[in-house]
Amino acid sequence: MEFALSEEQRMLQDSVRRFLEQNAPLDKVRLAAGNTHTVQRSLWAGASEMGIPGMLIPEDFGGMGLGFLDAAIVYEMIGRHVAPLPFLGTAVMAPLALMLAGSEAQQEKWLPRIAAGEILAGVAVTEKIGIREDAGVKARNGTLTGKSLFVIDWAEADLYIVADSDHGLHLVLPDAKGLSRRALNTIDKTRSVGELVFDQVAAEPLPRSSADAVARVIDAGRVMLAADTLGAGQMMIEKAVAYAGERKQFGRVIGSFQAVKHLCAEMAAALEPSRSLVWYAAHALDEVPGDAHLMACHAKSHLSEVGRFVARTATEVHGGMGFTDLLGLHYWFKRIGFDRQLLGGPELVRLEAARLQGWAA
Amino acid sequence: MNIDFTPEDEAFRDEVRGFIAANLPPECADSPALGVMTDKSVVKRWHKTLYEKGWAAPAWPEEYGGTGWNATQRFIFNEEIAKANAPRLMPFGLTMVGPVIYTFGNAEQKSRHLQGILSGDVWWCQGYSEPGAGSDLASLKTMAVRDGDHYVVNGQKIWTSYAHEADWIFCLVRTEQSAKRQEGISFLLIDMRTPGIEVRPIISIAGLHHLNEVFFTDVKVPVQNLIGEENKGWTYAKYLLVHERTSIGGVPESKKKAAHIRAIARAERNADGGALMDDPAFQRKLAEIEVKLTSLEYMNLRILADAAAGKAVGPQSSLLKIVGSEVQQALGELAVEAVGYYIEPFEQGVLPGGVNARGIGPAHAWNVWADYGYGRAASIYGGSNEIQHDVIAKAILNL
Numbered sequence: 001m002e003f004a005l006s007e008e009q010r011m012l013q014d015s016v017r018r019f020l021e022q023n024a025p026l027d028k029v030r031l032a033a034g035n036t037h038t039v040q041r042s043l044w045a046g047a048s049e050m051g052i053p054g055m056l057i058p059e060d061f062g063g064m065g066l067g068f069l070d071a072a073i074v075y076e077m078i079g080r081h082v083a084p085l086p087f088l089g090t091a092v093m094a095p096l097a098l099m100l101a102g103s104e105a106q107q108e109k110w111l112p113r114i115a116a117g118e119i120l121a122g123v124a125v126t127e128k129i130g131i132r133e134d135a136g137v138k139a140r141n142g143t144l145t146g147k148s149l150f151v152i153d154w155a156e157a158d159l160y161i162v163a164d165s166d167h168g169l170h171l172v173l174p175d176a177k178g179l180s181r182r183a184l185n186t187i188d189k190t191r192s193v194g195e196l197v198f199d200q201v202a203a204e205p206l207p208r209s210s211a212d213a214v215a216r217v218i219d220a221g222r223v224m225l226a227a228d229t230l231g232a233g234q235m236m237i238e239k240a241v242a243y244a245g246e247r248k249q250f251g252r253v254i255g256s257f258q259a260v261k262h263l264c265a266e267m268a269a270a271l272e273p274s275r276s277l278v279w280y281a282a283h284a285l286d287e288v289p290g291d292a293h294l295m296a297c298h299a300k301s302h303l304s305e306v307g308r309f310v311a312r313t314a315t316e317v318h319g320g321m322g323f324t325d326l327l328g329l330h331y332w333f334k335r336i337g338f339d340r341q342l343l344g345g346p347e348l349v350r351l352e353a354a355r356l357q358g359w360a361a
Numbered sequence: 362m363n364i365d366f367t368p369e370d371e372a373f374r375d376e377v378r379g380f381i382a383a384n385l386p387p388e389c390a391d392s393p394a395l396g397v398m399t400d401k402s403v404v405k406r407w408h409k410t411l412y413e414k415g416w417a418a419p420a421w422p423e424e425y426g427g428t429g430w431n432a433t434q435r436f437i438f439n440e441e442i443a444k445a446n447a448p449r450l451m452p453f454g455l456t457m458v459g460p461v462i463y464t465f466g467n468a469e470q471k472s473r474h475l476q477g478i479l480s481g482d483v484w485w486c487q488g489y490s491e492p493g494a495g496s497d498l499a500s501l502k503t504m505a506v507r508d509g510d511h512y513v514v515n516g517q518k519i520w521t522s523y524a525h526e527a528d529w530i531f532c533l534v535r536t537e538q539s540a541k542r543q544e545g546i547s548f549l550l551i552d553m554r555t556p557g558i559e560v561r562p563i564i565s566i567a568g569l570h571h572l573n574e575v576f577f578t579d580v581k582v583p584v585q586n587l588i589g590e591e592n593k594g595w596t597y598a599k600y601l602l603v604h605e606r607t608s609i610g611g612v613p614e615s616k617k618k619a620a621h622i623r624a625i626a627r628a629e630r631n632a633d634g635g636a637l638m639d640d641p642a643f644q645r646k647l648a649e650i651e652v653k654l655t656s657l658e659y660m661n662l663r664i665l666a667d668a669a670a671g672k673a674v675g676p677q678s679s680l681l682k683i684v685g686s687e688v689q690q691a692l693g694e695l696a697v698e699a700v701g702y703y704i705e706p707f708e709q710g711v712l713p714g715g716v717n718a719r720g721i722g723p724a725h726a727w728n729v730w731a732d733y734g735y736g737r738a739a740s741i742y743g744g745s746n747e748i749q750h751d752v753i754a755k756a757i758l759n760l
Contacts, residue, residue: 126702150702186705187730193705249497259747308694315566315737319495319745320520323738324572325564330734333566337730341702347642348632348701 003276005073013073019046020081026328032084033189033331037155039120040084048117053091057099061111068220072227072282079231079339082331084190086120088228089153089161093221094121097161100213101169101206110159110171122157123221124148124196127165128214129344137198139164139205144172144198150342152221154183154194162196162203167211170203177202188338190331216285218343219296223281225339226303230271230278232332232339233307236314237267239329243318254317263317267310274299274306297353301346307336366433374437381445384410401526404448408481411450417479418455425463425471426479432669436662443613444620451523453485454478456608457601458531461548465589465597474529474550488518488532488551488575489598495520496748498533499542499595503577505534505549507584507591512536512549514557514580520742524560524573527553533598536591548594550586557581567734568707602744609678609743610685612658618692619651625699625725637699646698650691657684676756679749686739686746693729693736700726704733 005013023046032040047053055071057063071092078085095114098107113119126149127136137146148162160172172179178199186193206213241264244255254260281299284291311333315322322329340346354360366374386403411417419435421427430438442449459478462470477483494501503516514534524530530551537545551558557580563572589597626638626647637643661681668674697704703726740746754760 150705184706187707188705248493249495249500251497254496257747259750263747312690312737316740316745316747319741320490320572320738323566323741325566325568330566333734333737337697337733338705341705345698345701347698351632351642 003279005069005279009070009073012070013077015050016052016074016077017080019050020077020083024081024083024085026331029082029084029190029331030328036084036185036189037183037192037194039086039156039192043083043085044117044120047085047087051115052085052087053117054095054111054115055091057095057111057115061107062115063095063111064115067282067287068223068285069279069282071220072223072278075224075227076231076234076278079228079335080235082190082232082235082335086153086155086192088191088221088224089123089157090114090119090121092224093123093125093152093217094159094161096220097123097169097206097213097217100216101209103207106171106204106206119158120153120156122151122153122160122194123217124151124160125163125214125218125221126150126343128163128218129348137162137164139166139168139170139203142202142205143178143200144170144203145200146198148196148198150184150193151196152193152342153191154181154196155192160196161206161217162198163214167209167214169206169209169214169217171206172196172198172201172203186338187334190335191338193342215293219293220285221343222296222300222349223278223285225342226274226278226281226299229303229307229336229339230275232335233267233271233303233310236310236329236332236336237264237271239332240264240267240314240317243321247319260317263313267313270306270309274303277302294353294356297349297356300344301349301353304340304346304349308340311336366437370433370437373434374441377438377441378445380414380416381441381447384414385445385447404451405481407448408450412480417450417481418459420456421459421479422463425459425475432665436665439608440613440616443617446617449614450481451484453487453523453527453531454481454483457487458485458529458550461531461588461597461601462550464600465548469585470550470588477528483529484523484527486521486524486527486530486553486573486575488521488530490520491517492519496745498598499546501533501535501546503532503534505536505547505582507536510584512582512584512587514549514551514577514582516577518575518577519573520563521560521573521575522571524553524575525562525570529553530575531588533594536594539592543595545592546594546598547591548588548597549582550588551577551580551582555580555582565735566737567731569731569735610657610661610681611689611739612654612661612685615654615685615688615692616658618689618696619647619654621725622647622692622696622699625696628723628725629699629701643699646695650688650695653684653691654688657681657688660684676752679744679752679756682743683746683749683753689739690736693733696729697733700729704730707731 023043051064054063055066059065075087078087095111098110114121135147135149137144137148157174162170162172178201180197182195184194244260244264245253247254278299281295284295315333318329321327386406416428418426419428419430419438423429455478462474489498491501505512505514530553532549532551533546534549535545536547539545557578559576561574562570564570565572626643627636629637631637631640664674664677703722706722707730
């Protein structure tokens with residue numbers, strides 16, 4: 001049994017960490033957060049040089065042909081740095097949709113360009129998880145009509161992968177006639193989401209679409225969000241520990257008080273086991289199909305809860321400072337809060353897991 | 362034991378409710394806000410309305426403009442105010458410096474300051490915390506050096522709520538370097554327009570500006586502005602900390618929030634399209650919080666009854682603070698869960714208070730995130746919960 005990252009995976013994670021330390025420090029995140037719906041092109045170009053957009057894409061299409069565990073440890077690093085990168089849609093969910101459901105021609109047309117970092121792809125699948133208000137997209141005679149909310153990697157996308165209400169997946173170009181787009185400002189200013197409204201928009205169906213393909217795209221997205229929370233949570237713990245080691249009250253560093261020490265230890269005790277869960281959920285996407293859906297639910301719901309606990313507790317350890325824009329801790333707090341709801345909040349995902357196991361009607 | 366409200370109490374409740382219904386500005390009553398921030402002009406107008414009715418400072422002695430109500434009546438009043446979604450009056454004058462002035466101030470200070478606090482015309486802020494003195498407040502370093510008929514103040518305060526809107530600040534300053542740190546501290550009233558004062562904003566996690574840093578550079582403060590005796594400021598500050606601590610649990614506000622969450626849960630759907638309120642898992646979570654809130658309320662009533670019987674409110678206020686902030690934060694979390702995806706849209710800066718003004722999604726979701734973020738402060742301000750646990754261990758359990 002080998003339950004650990006390989007040497008290559010550790011090197012991959014280290015190189016992404018170094019890249020983000022140099023290229024996405026907090027002052028850059030802060031600047032980017034002022035322009036949420038503008039893609040940080042130089043950062044994306046740097047990530048593209050490392051092959052990040054094509055991680056999951058087979059080598060035949062110019063990608064690296066790596067697995068979900070590799071993608072998860074990369075997104076963990078991106079979460080750690082609250083980096084404004086369109087990774088989730090462009091590098092994971094859209095290529096996966098194309099690989100699972102696209103025709104050969106579609107794959108040949110789009111995957112190499114995604115892998116090269118030339119184009120960005122948004123993903124509109126939120127309505128498959130919980131239909132809100134009047135949202136939902138209907139396909140009819142090669143056109144789409146309806147509304148999709150919380151479209152992932154919405155900004156400057158060169159194509160959108162859109163799920164309809166019948167498990168169909170479609171390719172839609174941003175300049176398609178009848179498509180209107182609206183940016184959505186959210187609590188997390190490091191990632192862009194938006195709204196798409198379709199009025200008989202010409203769409204190209206992915207011919208091998210199925211309920212299973214849609215579910216696998218969502219599973220992958222959920223595991224990635226769990227990994228993002230893992231990385232963001234880890235950074236919050238490190239920041240809290242560092243602060244507790246510097247801040248002095250009553251003539252001692254506050255980390256020497258058991259009340260504060262235990263807050264830090266509780267965070268570590270909550271987060272570290274969940275790292276194993278994220279790894280296994282990602283590994284299951286690659287290698288254990290029978291476990292993959294359930295594990296994706298588990299990772300998503302559990303990391304949502306652990307992440308919230310860590311975000312709250314790390315803020316508490318920082319006292320008033322944790323509450324300010326000055327320190328920027330809130331970027332992590334909000335990123336974790338955003339991960340929690342995107343692609344299904346933990347309450348909904350747990351119900352899904354219970355049903356999957358035959359526990360609930 | 363008799364914890365029923367008397368018929369007189371109920372009649373009093375009707376009177377309060379009727380007055381609020383007739384006089385509360387509609388923009389308050391209709392606001393979907395959970396109370397993150399209210400525009401200054403609205404608070405001032407409501408303060409004036411209460412002042413003209415004689416209800417601005419129920420807890421003050423009648424001779425200084427109080428209502429003469431007993432503790433139960435004050436509790437009822439606060440509850441009705443919260444239920445009606447009325448803005449909270451600024452506490453810095455009414456419940457903080459006001460009682461210090463009428464208790465420890467001299468006749469000149471009383472006549473100069475109390476009227477403005479009561480009418481709401483003069484706004485105050487609190488200069489206690491410093492960058493190096495938070496939980497360890499007694500380590501504060503802002504110096505006031507006596508020079509003839511005034512003090513010269515140098516130093517810095519932080520976390521000063523509404524300093525940018527305040528006319529006056531009450532400050533703890535060091536007037537002597539003594540062996541016991543608490544003994545060299547004095548309580549000074551400072552006009553915010555005095556030269557040498559600079560206010561810089563601190564933007565909070567919710568993206569709002571209500572906190573500030575306040576810098577003092579050679580600020581000349583007349584000695585007449587010293588409260589009580591020099592170097593006895595810690596005594597007055599401690600008095601202030603335990604005074605009115607009966608409201609620190611925030612019971613009325615939390616009851617209002619719980620009602621708001623019930624309304625959200627009736628409108629929101631669960632995963633199967635049914636009302637969220639009918640979802641057993643949600644019901645259980647809400648019930649757990651409401652039980653805790655009910656026990657907090659009864660504990661609060663018990664402390665009020667003790668206070669009415671003349672017993673001092675002691676370290677029990679630490680229990681109120683801990684449980685109250687936990688309930689408040691649990692409600693904030695549950696509201697986040699209840700609105701689901703709609704915690705995520707966040708548009709800022711159009712309405713007064715700058716909270717999610719454009720309103721994407723249902724109105725009941727607009728301020729849920731801001732309230733959740735702001736709510737993180739509840740376990741930090743007014744003595745962090747970690748400090749409150751220390752107080753309980755020491756002062757109640759004698760550990």
